[in-house]
Amino acid sequence: MANTPITTHQLPFSEQQQRWYDQACAQIDTQRLKQLNIDITSIHSPTGAEKQANEFMVDYMKDMGLKAFYQEVNPLSGNAIGRIKGSGGGAALLLYAPIDTHIENDPEKDLPWVGPELRDDMKPFGYARGETVIGLGASNPKGMVSTLAEAVHCILQAGVPLKGDLTLAFAGGGMPVVVPERNHYGLSSGVTHMMMNGITADFGIIMKPWNEVYFEHPGMCWFKVTVKGTMGYSGIARGTPGFRSSIVPAATVIQELEQWLPEYTRKHTSDQIAPEGWIAAVRSGWPHRPSFPSAATELYLDIRTNPQQTTGDMQAEFDSVMRAILARHPDIDAEWEMTAAVPGSRTEPDNWVVQSALRAWQETNGGTPYPGAPMLSGQTDAATICKLGLPLVRIGYRWIGDADMPEEFSEGLGGMGVSHIPDLVATCKALIYSIIDTCTRTRQETGLS
Incomplete structure (x- = not known):
């Protein structure tokens, strides 16, 4: 369907903000991003059993320099939360992605429903072919988890002085499924627990597939x-x-x-x-x-x-x-x-976080104003986060194209298990832009009282 145009409110960076942005983008380490993508893909995290993956991410965030902790929900699942405290007076920003995968890696449960066999992109064993990472969830959600972590890593390494708090969070139970044998997990159960137990912000960004900007959430x-x-x-x-x-x-x-x-x-x-x-x-x-x-x-x-x-x-x-x-x-x-039932939600397109994402898209797409998003129907944790009162925008990465997709994984949805590192790098830059755009300004500048 035709794109829906959105007006972008232009707000150029100051010279200092531009320097911070350039310095942070220069810190992007494609090998580090790729290795994290491989490592986290190799930790199986089906819906309702995300504990090991999120404990790994807690340790990773601590090594980055964040104050991080594991938020247990039940013995099998919990959320990974990492924080950077700002100097004060700025807007708080949440960066979020789910971490659970949609199939079990169990032939008795998965076959023949996923196809005639479990391909490599349906197995939780990550590996790389050049700049392409393959394995269950390597793109969605593990590529998203890796990219968010890399963006925050770059902000820290560049020494960008944040006024507002920055929170990096990964929750289980994000898939649109229900798993009876694992505490009936799914349908945003992890992120609901997260937001009901002290994790909040003024604005939020969720990363999902497609290099688009969505303010409506199905x-x-x-x-x-x-x-x-x-x-x-x-x-x-x-x-x-x-x-x-x-x-x-x-x-x-x-x-x-x-x-x-x-x-x-x-x-x-x-x-x-x-x-x-x-x-x-x-x-x-x-x-x-x-x-x-x-x-x-x-x-x-x-x-x-x-x-x-x-x-x-x-x-x-x-x-x-x-x-x-x-x-x-x-x-x-x-x-x-x-x-x-999970109700849909919406952040008004004039909201700061939507406008920041539009400016980030423009910055990372050759200066071209955002033309509007193709119609969407994919349901994510975004609907719940926004419904619970946090203004949220969805951004993402170019879905791996025919030129990059290995032929043996091109049929069907598969395990959402093929990511292309250059595509993740482009989104990493957009995330860095919105972090600086939001967290280096005063609350008043971002429209908050």
């Missing part, structure tokens, strides 16, 4: 639809009284929902969000008992939302859609429920 609602029938037997002839399939009518419901979902997206497109919806899973019966067709077939949907939609609005709209489907097909018996 929400998400999950639905379960149960299509009802009776348990049968494969030896029964079709049309036998008393037997009703649940699977065949479920196919009709799927087709009906697939007709509605694109209309839903068009109806609810906002400034930066075109909220998609997908039927993500279907479950019915016993795979080891195919002689007995199931009395229930379950459909699971993930429907994204824009910041103006409430979860109650989404519930009411889905109720209406399902009732209309059943009215058109009175022979179908079904019930449905919302099983999870």
Whole structure:
């Protein structure tokens, strides 16, 4: 879809700020960035089991010179927090990325759902091919974690005197999943704990894929639809009284929902969000008992939302859609429920942190004013952080292109496991820009009282 233009308020650096910026950018160490990317990729951190990875990052931040600590949430998971205290009178800035990965590296759990095999980009064993790092989560989230750490490292090495506090944070539970066997972790559970337990700032930046600037953050609602029938037997002839399939009518419901979902997206497109919806899973019966067709077939949907939609609005709209489907097909018996919800959120584009990110984008993209972001539907911790009251902007890195992507990893989403160091370096410079832009000014200069 077409880009959405955003006006950038120009605020050039002073000569001193420009020197700090140039000095900090000169400290970027591509080998250090690459090695951290490899090291953290090699520490497996599936959702709900991020303890080892975040303990590693706590030690790394301490070695950088931050005051860092591990914030335990439960025995398997916790958050990594590092701080630099400013001299006072400036705005506090939070730099954030999640640290959990979306697949388990377990053939019994992952195959065939991720594909026919676990490729190298789906395994937590990081390695480099030239300037490319490969391994589970090497790009998302481990490349983001590495880039944020490198940006702060450069600020420290350049001796940039910050007025405002700078916090570097990595949380578990950031994936849009729920893991019952690990404390039902997921859906921003780690970052919610973090912000409810003393970690705050005046502004925040979250790093995610795409070299764009987003001030709107999609929400998400999950639905379960149960299509009802009776348990049968494969030896029964079709049309036998008393037997009703649940699977065949479920196919009709799927087709009906697939007709509605694109209309839903068009109806609810906002400034930066075109909220998609997908039927993500279907479950019915016993795979080891195919002689007995199931009395229930379950459909699971993930429907994204824009910041103006409430979860109650989404519930009411889905109720209406399902009732209309059943009215058109009175022979179908079904019930449905919302099983999870994370509301969307928005930071106004005139907010300081959005404008700072726009200036950083312009600085690191040849001086060209930001043309506007492609429509988005990817749900992240940004929605929760912003909803909890912290003005937040999403920035990111160029998704690895055809020229850089090894051919064997080019199909599908994979393990989000291929990062390209030069792309991370460009974002590192943008982060350095916004740190200096925000944390070397007075609170009044950044629009705070």
